[in-house]
Amino acid sequence: MLSALTQLLVFQLAGEIVARWLALPVPGPVLGMLFLFVALALRGGPGDELQSTSQNLLQHLSLLFVPAGVGIMVHLHRVADEWLPLLLSLVISTAATLVVTALVMKLLMPARTMPGETP
Amino acid sequence: MTPPISEIWVYLSASPLLGLTLTLLAYQGAFWFYKRSGMNPLANPVLIAVAILVLLLTLTATSYETYFAGAQFVHFLLGPATVALAVPLYTQFRRVRSLLLPVLVGLVAGSLTAALSAIAVARLFGASLATQLSLAPKSVTTPIAMGIAERIGGIPSLTAVLVIITGILGAVGARYIFDAMRIRDPAIRGFAIGVASHGIGTARAFQVGEQAGAFAALAMGLNGALTALLLPLVLGWVR
Numbered sequence: 001m002l003s004a005l006t007q008l009l010v011f012q013l014a015g016e017i018v019a020r021w022l023a024l025p026v027p028g029p030v031l032g033m034l035f036l037f038v039a040l041a042l043r044g045g046p047g048d049e050l051q052s053t054s055q056n057l058l059q060h061l062s063l064l065f066v067p068a069g070v071g072i073m074v075h076l077h078r079v080a081d082e083w084l085p086l087l088l089s090l091v092i093s094t095a096a097t098l099v100v101t102a103l104v105m106k107l108l109m110p111a112r113t114m115p116g117e118t119p
Numbered sequence: 120m121t122p123p124i125s126e127i128w129v130y131l132s133a134s135p136l137l138g139l140t141l142t143l144l145a146y147q148g149a150f151w152f153y154k155r156s157g158m159n160p161l162a163n164p165v166l167i168a169v170a171i172l173v174l175l176l177t178l179t180a181t182s183y184e185t186y187f188a189g190a191q192f193v194h195f196l197l198g199p200a201t202v203a204l205a206v207p208l209y210t211q212f213r214r215v216r217s218l219l220l221p222v223l224v225g226l227v228a229g230s231l232t233a234a235l236s237a238i239a240v241a242r243l244f245g246a247s248l249a250t251q252l253s254l255a256p257k258s259v260t261t262p263i264a265m266g267i268a269e270r271i272g273g274i275p276s277l278t279a280v281l282v283i284i285t286g287i288l289g290a291v292g293a294r295y296i297f298d299a300m301r302i303r304d305p306a307i308r309g310f311a312i313g314v315a316s317h318g319i320g321t322a323r324a325f326q327v328g329e330q331a332g333a334f335a336a337l338a339m340g341l342n343g344a345l346t347a348l349l350l351p352l353v354l355g356w357v358r
Binding site (some may be wrong): 005008009011013015024026027028029030032033034035036037040041043046050051053054055057058059060061062063064065066067068069070071072073074075076077078079082084086087088089090092093094095096097098099100101102103104105106107108109112 | 169187199221226260277292297
């Protein structure tokens with residue numbers, strides 16, 4: 001657990017440093033994810049420890065969004081003036097994005113892949 | 120000389136412990152309810168936990184800053200958790216590689232739809248230009264979205280709110296849309312939810328299954344990078 005958590009932090013730190021150094025538009029942790037992915041490919045997979053730690057962390061990924069979500073209360077007044085166009089835009093656009101992405105992927109799906117098949 | 124208990128309590132409750140504990144309690148209550156509902160997306164645990172906490176803070180007249188002093192320890196874990204997404208991505212990579220074409224075309228189509236439809240609908244219903252531009256990066260994970268909003272002339276703090284609402288909307292509504300479209304492949308369902316509603320959608324996808332989660336994580340990362348690169352250019356043409 002401790003060594004896995006340390007690994008994750010080291011990759012995040014590497015991501016932060018590179019993102020800032022090269023002034024990339026991608027946040028450090030996302031770059032860290034890319035670095036860890038490359039490391040896993042080179043290493044031939046995560047060890048048991050990293051596997052179980054990341055599984056634990058991701059199982060409760062929703063929890064990690066709660067503090068930022070509560071932040072809505074501070075900025076809610078910004079939404080108040082134009083709440084109707086904002087609400088319509090968010091609902092319609094989110095639905096449209098789900099439909100378009102899923103439809104395009106479905107049309108381009110290779111014929112032989114069975115839905116739900118695990119590689 | 121030992122200080123009186125009340126002094127120790129004032130020191131302890133001043134901020135971190137209370138905010139942190141309340142966050143964990145509210146989330147566990149919300150998650151318990153979510154599980155009891157059979158993981159019904161309408162009982163989204165982020166939505167319920169946030170509602171409980173906002174209500175609690177408002178009733179006790181506690182400021183968000185005071186709350187966040189404790190909650191930041193949970194918030195901090197978003198970084199390592201994002202890095203950890205590489206693990207399921209690696210595990211599912213053979214399937215990702217076999218679906219390279221649908222993934223990449225779906226990404227571009229979804230990314231453009233997310234930004235342009237948000238602007239179009241807001242414009243249609245008379246939102247101001249700054250509001251339209253704040254909406255454009257709403258499907259992208261918060262740190263990238265705020266950066267984009269700043270660059271294109273939106274209001275970053277408004278964008279942050281819109282990003283979270285978008286995440287919750289996607290996590291709550293996606294299942295009904297996919298079921299109506301008769302889309303069952305977890306790769307498609309996961310990827311579309313990741314494009315439309317970033318990390319909160321990805322969290323929901325992981326609760327459904329590892330394959331959906333891995334594709335959602337991939338979509339979130341790719342859409343963040345693509346939108347950051349593409350949106351300023353596209354807006355230049357559209358204007």
